[in-house]
Amino acid sequence: MAGAGGYGTTNKNARSTAYKPNSYSTCGILPSICKPMPSIPPKPWPTGLADQLEELVIRVLAPNPSPYTYTGTQTYVVGEEDGPDCAVIDPGPNDPAHIDAIEAAICNRVVTAIMCTHTHRDHSPAASPLAERTGAPIVGCAPLVLNSDLPRADEAFDTTYEPDRVLEDGEQMRGTGWTLTAVATPGHTSNHLCFALEESGSLFTGDHVMGWSTSVVIPPDGDMGDYMASLEKLQTRDDTRYHAAHGAAIEKPRQLVRGMIGHRRQRENQIIRLMGERARTAAEFIPDMYKGLDERLIGAAEMSVTAHLIDLEKRGLAAREGEIWRTI
16 A cells, blocks of 8 residues: 555565555655755555565665655665565665664575675665574675865765675576676766666666766765766666665656756856856855755755766866856
8 A cells, every 4th residue: 555655665575576666756756956955755665565666676765764865765676576585785874773674684695795885874784683683794895984175065985884794786596596796886876886787677776876966076086087987888788767865766767867967967067157256165156047046055066076087087177276156
């Protein structure tokens, strides 16, 4: 049965095998363009429940909602419901109740792999305790720890993440009736991976692509040039559905990615035009570019502008003197 906000919610004893599209973004495919703060759907949310999204995919929502995680991190259990094995994607925060909920969704299957898209603290810290409980290896993205004094708009990096195997672009993990292929998508973080479910055409996009908001790209690890290249990479693929780590399933993925590329190019053109009017600091772009922006997002906006400026600098289109940026 669909819950509030468009969630299709079931429990572990009454899973629906029919896919129910979820759509709780109130502002189209890029809500961050047309609202200062994306609207979070009202409770109840299906936190802790095993929600069958498609034949091979169960979602478990973690209890960590915030302005940057939406209703929480979505952990995915991939495998045949009555099969002998499964994989867990983005186990989420190290919260005992959430890990209990993941185990309930696993439902006595052997966990072949615990797979992480990247190592922000809302994605990977549960990998180690879940591995201790299940004996499963941790595979996926490379470890990464970034110490930065810059204002952060994303979750800090997980220093506890120790993978047993790092997957390269195109490498696969297989189980009974399922195959997951790593798709390298650096940009949001340098170690970001997506995972393609070959049997259904779905792509688990982590934080690279989300329907409720554009992804945050924060230097020095976040790289706008890499992020744009990764978006263009997804645009060439034929995935039929995206399952993001936050927010609803995306039913028109190529349309969404095309819109995201256009949005970023629009921001880039704004920056070039504003620099042409006068040289300025990154912070001085914000009032002209993000009118009416929620105060909680000012730091994120400044870091996003900085990421664009660094990319323009690499391409020979901008230069800086101290904190002042100008066109070339």
